[in-house]
Amino acid sequence: MPESPPDALGQDSQISPSACQICGNDAPAIFASKNGYQLYQCQDCHLVYVDPMPSADELAALYNNAYDDTTAGYFAKSEKILRRSRRRLARIRRKVAGGRFLDIGCNGGFTVEAAREHGFEAFGIELDAVSLAYAQDHFPANNYFHGRIEDYPVKNLFDVVYCSEVIEHVADVNGFLSAITRQMKRGAILYLTTPDISHWRTPKNINQWDAFCPPAHCLYFNPSNMTRLLHRHGLRVLRRIWPWKPGIKLYARRAD
Numbered sequence: 001m002p003e004s005p006p007d008a009l010g011q012d013s014q015i016s017p018s019a020c021q022i023c024g025n026d027a028p029a030i031f032a033s034k035n036g037y038q039l040y041q042c043q044d045c046h047l048v049y050v051d052p053m054p055s056a057d058e059l060a061a062l063y064n065n066a067y068d069d070t071t072a073g074y075f076a077k078s079e080k081i082l083r084r085s086r087r088r089l090a091r092i093r094r095k096v097a098g099g100r101f102l103d104i105g106c107n108g109g110f111t112v113e114a115a116r117e118h119g120f121e122a123f124g125i126e127l128d129a130v131s132l133a134y135a136q137d138h139f140p141a142n143n144y145f146h147g148r149i150e151d152y153p154v155k156n157l158f159d160v161v162y163c164s165e166v167i168e169h170v171a172d173v174n175g176f177l178s179a180i181t182r183q184m185k186r187g188a189i190l191y192l193t194t195p196d197i198s199h200w201r202t203p204k205n206i207n208q209w210d211a212f213c214p215p216a217h218c219l220y221f222n223p224s225n226m227t228r229l230l231h232r233h234g235l236r237v238l239r240r241i242w243p244w245k246p247g248i249k250l251y252a253r254r255a256d
């Protein structure tokens, strides 16, 4: 669904877009443009991606302010969020006997705390300092790191990695998944969620979809290309949960 040719954005038509990070196809179609960013769709695996990707500085500016408007409202619902996290952890706990749990993008620490309550040694990583301070103040029995998984300084060999609504924000998805699998034991479980651009409830007019928000979301997956991507990193999808909302929710296992 082209909205405008690249020339309309002032780009040089001689510069070809980057290849797909999942399948390597280097002839994507123009998909849309929004917020001054151009998006392409891979003609092979159908990944939709921002290109060129936002710079590290643009992303840093985005995440310094990410929760400014929502912090008060979000944390006011803390009891509700904690209850939801506990229900999710109860389901994960049925699949994993225990051990070490890592939440990538742990926000206010609710899921990390729920993991601790379920008997895990619990760790959380978060880019946003305000959210991380909330986690440290309210749930101090856990371990926290301010930064990205790619910069995580220790190798902890986790039994469970929890990554909910984060992967769509990542510019280098292969670097991100390599960093995750380096932290997983053999046989460890990855719980992953992300918006699903192919879901039957995703609006036909993509601009009406609340998850279509470049550059914050710079990658838009479907279940098939996500499975292919995980497979490249030695992760086998064990189970997909069919969500009512346009999202992918799955459990994967690190093969070896």
Ligand SMILES: [Zn+2]
Pocket (backbone or CB within 6 Å): 020, 021, 022, 023, 024, 025, 042, 043, 044, 045, 046, 047
């Ligand atoms: Zn592709």
